[in-house]
Amino acid sequence: MVNVIGLGYIGLPTALMMASHGVEVIGTDYNADLVATLNAGRTTFKEEGLEELFAKAVEAGIRFTTEYQVCDTYIVSVPTPYDKVDKKIDPGYVVAACKTVLQVAPENAVLVVESTISPGTIDRFVRSLLVEAGREDVALVHAPERIIPGNMVSELLRNNRTIGADDPKVGERVAKLYASFCQGEIAITDIRTAEMTKVVENTFRAVNIAFANELAKVCRVGDMDVHEVIRIANKHPRVNILQPGPGVGGHCIPVDPWFLVGDYPETASFVRLALQTNASMPEYVLHRAHEAMAEYGITDPAKVGIYGLTYKEDVDDVRESPTLQMLEAQAEHLGGAAMKVYDPWVEVDVVPNQVHSMDEFLDGLEMVIVMVGHSQVKGKPEVFGDCILIDPRNVMGDDANVWKL
Ligand SMILES: NC(=O)c1ccc[n+]([C@@H]2O[C@H](COP(=O)([O-])OP(=O)(O)OC[C@H]3O[C@@H](n4cnc5c(N)ncnc54)[C@H](O)[C@@H]3O)[C@@H](O)[C@H]2O)c1
The missing domain is CATH 3.40.50.720 (NAD(P)-binding Rossmann-like Domain)
Structure with a gap:
């Protein structure tokens, strides 16, 4: 059984996708209003294909609650904002969710952090939680998400994925779980590489857009049509x-x-x-x-x-x-x-x-x-x-x- 923690833009569709592909899933969010809305049969945001996916998952038996569950696999999909002052990741939500997971997780459970995190976050902020809680039996995995709002359902099915794990055998197990719905290629690597690849992917796009934006400014000064130039x-x-x-x-x-x-x-x-x-x-x-x-x-x-x-x-x-x-x-x-x-x-x-x-x-x-x-x-x-x-x-x-x- 999988307990998805955090039912926002990423956690909810992921939980629904797994549930509608034969995985037993319970979704947990500490926002009681959000959980009540889902339990009343309504989705919490608009997204192409989400309503249909929701209906399928409900039919397959997905449940929503504010409580963390006892189960073999946890997927943490909570926010990871940056600190507005020093621009470093604010791991507070991830740390809080992982701490609570460790209080309920049975022996040898797998803790998958799906939230986007900077390289080294698991080493610096999550691994020590296992040591403090005396829970080094829990296996850590990072499985970043790449889907784009507006096309989430389709991309969840088709995108390639990355799984970072300390133990490749655990990586294989988690890859199999995602392969219940994911038709893309699933690369298995170590945790720090998985963390870095996700951040690099978004940085690549940010840099490319910045280049286009600078070209727009240059073309304005030089009286050229930037769109024609780029085309x-x-x-x-x-x-x-x-x-x-x-x-x-x-x-x-x-x-x-x-x-x-x-x-x-x-x-x-x-x-x-x-x-x-x-x-x-x-x-x-x-x-x-x-x-x-x-x-x-x-x-x-x-x-x-x-x-x-x-x-x-x-x-x-x-x-x-x-x-x-x-x-x-x-x-x-x-x-x-x-x-x-x-x-x-x-x-x-x-x-x-x-x-x-x-x-x-x-x-x-x-x-x-x-x-x-x-x-x-x-x-x-x-x-x-x-x-x-x-x-x-x-x-x-x-x-x-x-x-x-
Ligand atoms: N939104 C995107 O397009 C997108 C795409 C790829 C990756 N991501 C990453 O996925 C992660 C989640 O983003 P999101 O957009 O789904 O965020 P979100 O704010 O939509 O949802 C997060 C949910 O987690 C819940 N939550 C927070 N702390 C909790 C806790 N301790 N226990 C239980 N529930 C808790 C919140 O109530 C909220 O409903 C982030 O790291 C983000 O960077 C987002």
Whole structure:
């Protein structure tokens, strides 16, 4: 039996996937409201295919509780934020969850940390818990997750995975568990390598995006179309530049690379610069909007609206989103003008001046900053009427009233 600890964006679909593929699963989360929602038969976030997967898992007998269970395998999928000051990983949630697991785990249980952790986290923060608790019989494994919100269910099935274990035999056992649903290749390695590969994967993407963002700024100064430049450069068989944009959000790419910078501040200077470049983009978009306002003689910021609050298209996740970063920058440096904000995917109130319908949003607007290319608007500039569009994601076409990065 598997006890999945932490039923958020990663833990819930993983638990459901295992349960619907013949594994006996109990999901545990210390958030009683979340557990009550799941037990009432409702999912806790929107995601393509999640409802169907949920129904299958419930039919297969998955249970949800706030209690840790006695079972042979634990999968810990709790948050791993970074410390905002020194940028190092904050292992607090992982440590707390592992400590509780050790209080209930039977002899020779397997403790899989699925949360993203920086290289050496298990050695520095988890191994000592086993020693302190006199539980060195428990086998440690790290099995990082790679799925992308918006395509989680499909990627859970198809992505390749990495399993890091002290004992290769335990690694094989855990690989077999994941192979109950995973059709991808499962690489088995040691724990520190598994920790490093996950952080490296997200750092690679952060650096590539930073390169594209810097190109966007260079092309603006040099009066070139960055999208055309990247499109043609990517025709080269060994070039694959990602797209520039209004910044990087979500729980992974703007967070995990800081683990490297935090742990290796003297060495990871190039990564630091890339992260700073990405972090500069929301404010850069704001400056572009101000340029456009000046060009069109718009002086009242209330005539400018922000479309999109989530960190990417067609999800409801607002964590670290470029829009939130932009509003913060606006409040800090640019007087905190009151722009209306609308996102059809975000039903709850997240920021002031947020409205909940397109009609209410467009009322009185002359300019819209399209921060997210949700499918409701992607390729459809007409939904914004006559508004001038600031289009940092290049999803609004090439009309004269569309301003790119
Ligand atoms: N969200 C993503 O796209 C993504 C992708 C790959 C990897 N990851 C990694 O997966 C991990 C989990 O991320 P997430 O997005 O699912 O986080 P989340 O915040 O959505 O969910 C975490 C859940 O853990 C619960 N929790 C925290 N501490 C607990 C404890 N001690 N006992 C029981 N429950 C506890 C919380 O109540 C919450 O429901 C993180 O390390 C993240 O970096 C996330």
